[in-house]
Amino acid sequence: MIPSDWAAVERIYAAGIEGGNATFTISTPSMEDFFAGRIPGLNLVATSADGAVQGWAAATPTSTREVYQGVIEHSVYVNPGAAGRGIGLILLQALAERARELGYWSIQSSIFPENSPSLALHDKAGFRRIGHRERIAHMDYGPHAGTWRDTILVEQRL
Template sequence: MKPEIQIAYFSKIDWPKIATIYKEGIATGIATFETKIPSWETWDASHIKSCRLKAMIENQIVGWAALSPTSKREVYKGVAEVSIYITSKHQNLGIGTLLLSQLIKESEAEGFWTLQAGIFTQNKPSIALHKSLGFREIGYREKVGKLNDIWYDNTILERRSKTVI
């Protein structure tokens, strides 16, 4: 039997658990180019204040999703980049689908018309998750960054809202 998953907003008080899940993602080597967890203040300043969601099972945070602006230019105010992380102990339970689905709804309620994701090409589960919820592959960035002296490509996906026009 699948556990009941709740989705809720998160805030600074949740940061220690959110950061732990983020650290797990960093350790995989295919989730982010970050190599260390930023402070709450640094992370908070670089992410959109709305659309910060956590997934919980039995009051334990097991995943999170948030948006970052893609540009400071006014013309791109409705475009954001997706971050989504699920703890390794709770993968393959549908948490990613629930989180990303809710993030899409929240983003549209906030007026975002395009969501983007730059995903390590090796991260096939994340690419599949995004595609399953209407993201389309629009290309890739070849050797866009180095991590531990290895160049990595990013697959670029985007989802255009059908409700925010």
């Protein structure tokens, strides 16, 4: 992922936010904030043959504590018009490979139980469901506004 990909990355991210089952985030960040919060080398895009961004994956540190320096949290988003074509799986596999090369040993994410496509994708990519967090945060927007949401914690050991 490079800065010229940002407009497409942001559109795909916004579509995920709008659907209400991708993130607690209310709106997309600025490009500068997005890149500042992500681990360099672990921001990936998948493009079509004509170069159009069809999906993205990125990772952030899980903690600032040194003992957790090898543990990262990831996000993966696919253009809704390209869903079901294996793009998410390609992105997750590439992210895991690159993370392993960079010395990370564990990738995790929290997924809403209602996001069955993401849960199925992570199952297929070799992630394990390791926990269910009940009423972890309150949703402030979208179709679930005003409700407490659960998440499923998934993990892949590299």
